Amino acid sequence: MAAIWAQKPTLTVVNFDSQGVEYSPDQLGSIARMEMEKLDKFEVMDRYDVNYLVKKHDLDLNGCYGKICLNEIGKLIGTDKVMSGSAELFGETIVLSLRLIDVNENRIEKAQVMEFLNVQHEIRTLMEVSIREMFGLENNPDLMAQLTQEDQYENKIMNPEVDRLNLSGPRFGFTFFTGTSADVIGAKRAEGGFDGRPYMMYNLGYQFEIQYLNAGKLQALFEIIPTITGLEQSLFLPTVNVLHGLRHNIHGYEVAVGLSLGATPQAKGFYDDAGNWNLEGDWTGEESNPFPIEQRLDRRGDLRFSSGLVIAAGKSFKSGRMNIPVNVFVVPSPIGMRYGISVGFNSRRKK
16 A cells, blocks of 8 residues: 655745844845744755855845745746745844745745834844744743833843843942931040041942842842942941842832941940040059940951941933942931942943
């Protein structure tokens, strides 16, 4: 008994019209050809065979995107189906249009038009999902949302690691001290102070951030920000802030909470009846010192580790490819609150 094999219809994929996208008509046609081969529904004509027949019949495929022209090309080449289409950029939207021509019946058999976000580096994915939609095949709904919905723009698929929103970069601003900390910084050096101006001190630092979750409108990240405060007053007050935060991908708002770690000179001493600060060794009385011994910030003391809670909030502004984050922070403490503002900048680059 002879086996009867159903022959697949032949398909020729020609150039796509390219308007405002980074791919040429020939490149778009090649991408569509590869995706059609994956479907295994047609005998897709090889690009080299197509080029040979185009030269043999002295055909011009440039500008041939309409039904009449495509149908004539299909008859001259001798194929059952012809596919073409277009990719056009409208503002921040890519419109991908596909047309499948039935050459024998001289009609458009299938047509598909889809709108995507301007993610040209994913043009092959756009072509794949459009073709699958054209032939009624299911697409991943999460992938479709990431390709078409604006609130999904800042995600790993839409923004490869080389071009993701990242606010790592220099930081500069001002820090303000209150309470006992301000009193000590403003006190004379002979009294253990720093002879500084605590109510506005310049700070300089750099933010390193690690993004570990990016879904929908929110982004979760760790921020590590080493800073130096007081350089303009010949002071050196280093801190390292380690925060865990959330950032809104669309509007750029963010909040973060973490630790402020530092090393400051501290000494043991006591306050006398007049409220003056004295080092522990300054007591000269015959009896034991009746005043409680405390440890506090003092320029004459030893360098000691200190820590505190830091709470920060801010918003990132954009100018072209430049990000300008503006943040405010507060470090509450029993000896005085420290708060301030910082501004930074960076530019998203492609490697």
